[in-house]
Amino acid sequence: MQELQLQQAIQDNVEQALAEDIGDGDISAALIDADKVYATRVIVREPAVICGRAWVESTFLHIDSSVELEFSVEDGDSVNAGDTLFTATGNARSILTAERTALNFLQLLSGTATISRSYADAVAGTKTRVLDTRKTLPGLRIAQKYAVQCGGCSNHRIGLYDAYLIKENHIAACGSISAAIARARQLEPDKRVEIEVENSAEFAKALEAGADIIMLDDFSLADMRKAVQQNQGRAKLEASGSMSLANIREVAETGVDFISVGALTKHLRAIDLSMRFIES
Numbered sequence: 001m002q003e004l005q006l007q008q009a010i011q012d013n014v015e016q017a018l019a020e021d022i023g024d025g026d027i028s029a030a031l032i033d034a035d036k037v038y039a040t041r042v043i044v045r046e047p048a049v050i051c052g053r054a055w056v057e058s059t060f061l062h063i064d065s066s067v068e069l070e071f072s073v074e075d076g077d078s079v080n081a082g083d084t085l086f087t088a089t090g091n092a093r094s095i096l097t098a099e100r101t102a103l104n105f106l107q108l109l110s111g112t113a114t115i116s117r118s119y120a121d122a123v124a125g126t127k128t129r130v131l132d133t134r135k136t137l138p139g140l141r142i143a144q145k146y147a148v149q150c151g152g153c154s155n156h157r158i159g160l161y162d163a164y165l166i167k168e169n170h171i172a173a174c175g176s177i178s179a180a181i182a183r184a185r186q187l188e189p190d191k192r193v194e195i196e197v198e199n200s201a202e203f204a205k206a207l208e209a210g211a212d213i214i215m216l217d218d219f220s221l222a223d224m225r226k227a228v229q230q231n232q233g234r235a236k237l238e239a240s241g242s243m244s245l246a247n248i249r250e251v252a253e254t255g256v257d258f259i260s261v262g263a264l265t266k267h268l269r270a271i272d273l274s275m276r277f278i279e280s
Contacts, residue, residue: 001145001155009142014058016139017101029093036092038277042085042103044110045272050085051075051113051150055105055143064094076113076150085273092277099275107270108140109147114271116151116264122245123259128252130259131156131238135266144265156260157192164188165215166195177202178209194238203227207234213258217241221254228255 044050050073060067067090073079085106088095119130130153136144145155157163164184166177174180177195184193194213197203200223206214207230214231216224218241231237238258239251251259 001142001149001158005158006142006146010054010058013105013140013143014055014062014101017104018059018062021101022097026093026097029096032092032096034091034093037090038092038095039087039089040095040275040277041087042106042273042275044079044081044083044085045274046081047114048079048110048271049113049117049151050077050079050106050110051147052106052109052143053086055109056086056102059102059105060088060094060098063098064091066090067094067098076152078117088275103273103275104270105143107273108137108268109143109150110271110273111269112144112147112265113151115267115269116148116153118151118245119248119261119264120152122248123252126249126252128256128259129154130248130261130264132264133260133262133266134159135262137265137268148264151264153261153264154258163192164194166193168196168198171195177205181206181209181211196240199223200226204230207231211235213238215240215260216256221250224251224254224256 053071053075057069060069067088069086069088071086072084123130132145132148132153132155141159145158148155157165166180166184171177171180174183181193181195192212194215195206195211196215196217197206198217203214213236215238216227219227219239224239227237236257238260239256240260243251243259243261248259
């Protein structure tokens with residue numbers, strides 16, 4: 001993920017979120033005196049790994065650049081229930097208008113970072129890296145993949161453009177595993193080529209065809225170990241399918257290089273946050 005790509009995503013995410021929330025004006029905030037000033041703090045109500053500071057800052061900047069934010073945490077920090085994440089001081093109308101959008105980003109991305117940390121901890125001490133997938137919330141691909149990194153896991157490809165992932169239907173349309181890999185090398189010789197296989201026979205063909213990464217889809221633990229032995233370091237091996245915190249450690253111990261986990265971004269539970277006002 002490139003820094004320019006991330007910064008553009010933050011800008012786009014915040015502008016779209018504010019547009020859908022505010023519409024033609026925050027009528028509830030208008031109930032408050034225009035010159036009223038408040039100090040607030042945002043606390044977390046459960047243990048979490050925090051992510052989303054830049055989205056919060058961008059949200060308040062879009063609403064009112066005079067609101068002062070002071071963060072007590074950085075992205076990737078672990079926090080406990082009751083910890084203060086940041087304070088905001090400034091115009092009360094502005095703070096209330098920005099509040100929901102800012103906290104939506106913070107609770108969602110912290111949820112992604114928190115579950116990612118759980119998976120990263122589960123394979124600690126092995127050589128295996130846990131990868132995310134493209135199973136992200138529409139419009140928040142870059143944001144969630146950034147949160148995955150904050151949680152200690154790694155990104156698979158960002159989209160359909162930066163690496164090949166050749167699956168069953170691609171193979172069928174191309175005619176064979178070797179034909180699909182050869183075509184990929186011809187069209188985009190600088191792109192990483194990964195291919196998904198469903199059994200040991202397909203694995204042997206993918207290895208012979210020179211794939212960079214071979215995805216072992218729903219392989220048994222015994223078949224994963226066999227693939228690792230046959231591979232002898234020729235390709236990177238990625239385990240995929242039905243991965244959870246209950247089984248990921250034993251999968252990692254087979255010796256695969258990567259394990260892809262859709263749950264990092266798909267099975268999302270937002271972190272519980274609260275903003276409290278203190279009149280200044």
